[in-house]
Amino acid sequence: MKAWKITAPTTLKLCEEQSESVGEGNVKIRVNKCVVSKPDAQTYRSPKTDYSVSPIGSCVGMVVEAGEGVSLTRGNRVFVRPQHYCGECSACRSANYACCENVEYYGITRDGFARDFAVVSESDCALLPDRVDDDSAVFLDFIAIATQAMTASGVKKGEHLVISGASTLGIILGQVALHYQVVPILIDINDDYLEMGKQLGIYYTINSKKQNPAQKIFHLTGGKMAECVAHISSGEVPLTDSIKCAGKGGKIVVVGRYGGDYNLDCSLIPLIENGLTVLGVGSAGKNTQIAINMLANKAVNVAPLVAGKVLFDDIPSLFAEASESPDHLKTIVEIK
Ligand SMILES: [Zn+2]
Structure with a gap:
């Protein structure tokens, strides 16, 4: 060997x-x-x-x-x-x-x-x-973590899930959201990554270097803001910018694969002002079978x-x- x-x-x-x-x-x-x-x-x-x-x-x-x-x-x-x-x-x-x-x-x-x-x-x-x-x-572990994040988000059909970071995990999470008929809004600083998200069916994308994500999401959601923001730890968008995209009483799900050395520094004041709940997802539990079914049913294209x-x-x-x-x-x- x-x-x-x-x-x-x-x-x-x-x-x-x-x-x-x-x-x-x-x-x-x-x-x-x-x-x-x-x-x-x-x-x-x-x-x-x-x-x-x-x-x-x-x-x-x-x-x-x-x-x-x-x-x-x-x-x-x-x-x-x-x-x-x-x-x-x-x-x-x-x-x-x-x-x-x-x-x-x-x-x-x-x-x-x-x-x-x-x-x-x-x-x-x-x-x-x-x-x-x-x-x-x-790619099954990425899909399994994305399904775990989807469950943690608690977002329902027709509601908005902001995905902050168009990394491999972020783009897969966008496809998982579409499968559950949730509306994903993908944020990144790189137009090429956002374009890939668009090609995979993620209609709303925001380049946070060119547009203020919170302002754009205010318009997209009729002022409600997003029910949940999934912050992808390996992405390039600062956590400070991500948490501004959640509406009152919303959720922030911080998603990362175990072992990563992520910069997650940010002010927690918006959590107090908006009554936000923060959850962490760092492992897929035993979601592998759900992920296999998603690949088999072509719900996710990797x-x-x-x-x-x-x-x-x-x-x-x-x-x-x-x-x-x-x-x-x-x-x-x-x-x-
Ligand atoms: Zn154990």
């Missing part, structure tokens, strides 16, 4: 490893494809562990060996999500997985998927139907979010690039 490991900040080393044995409840997968996300790039810059770790938090793979007590079988194609929930704490026992007290993260607190084979818990895997291809499935493809040997140069670039398009890594 071979694995890229972060051995020091901005240093990836190729390591040969002995084959892991497959214990009870686990499967061994051959890693097919994955994408590098912002938290992966940030772990690369400043590893969150004092030992070497293989980066990349999720992947699509093929089961090559199944341990005892496992229902997956050899040849099954699966998505492995970034979080490993303990299944035993009080949060897990009440199915509130996003609050697991002992959660671990692939690529951060345990080895991720910049490697050819991995042994993972079956509970971290979701079986993929044939109509969801590998290139789409690598094809325009793919920047290109690289091979296993190109992982170090991809990380060097990803740690400097904005969190917009994603490059697919073909491992097998």
Whole structure:
């Protein structure tokens, strides 16, 4: 088995490893494809562990060996999500997985998927139907977090959801909002990203460098402002600007993937003036199946979010690039 490991900040080393044995409840997968996300790039810059770790938090793979007590079988194609929930704490026992007290993260607190084979818990895997291809499935964690954010927003059909940040996650959340017949309003500082949102059906877009978002939203909503603002932590719009877009009694959902080093400084005075509620969404719980259904039903189109493809040997140069670039398009890594 071979694995890229972060051995020091901005240093990836190729390591040969002995084959892991497959214990009870686990499967061994051959890693097919994955994408590098912002938290992966940030772990690369400043590893969150004092030992070497293989980066990349999720992947699509093929089961090559199944341990005892496992229902997956050899040849099954699966998505492995970034979080490993303990299944035993009080949060897990009440199915509130996003609050697991002992959660671990692939690529951060345990080895991720910049490697050819991995042994993972079956509970971290979701079986993929044939109509969801590998290139789409690598985005499943983004879609799962977007659905978690949608639930947290509490926004109903016909209401407005401001999405502040047209990153990969923001553009996917816009499509999830459309699926629930909520009206998304996408804000960013980059016209190209906003144009992509438009092409994917997000009708209202605002470049916050050219227009005052709060004023524009005042007009779009007939003075009510938005019922909820989803602030995408990896986006370029300051939180201070986002919270001005919510109406009285509205909600602010701060959405980010665990492991990101986000700047979320802002004044909380608008919260008092407008009686706002603030919620954080940093994990997808066990929404992977909902996300798979959204891809299978074509509710979300991720094809325009793919920047290109690289091979296993190109992982170090991809990380060097990803740690400097904005969190917009994603490059697919073909491992097998
Ligand atoms: Zn737990």
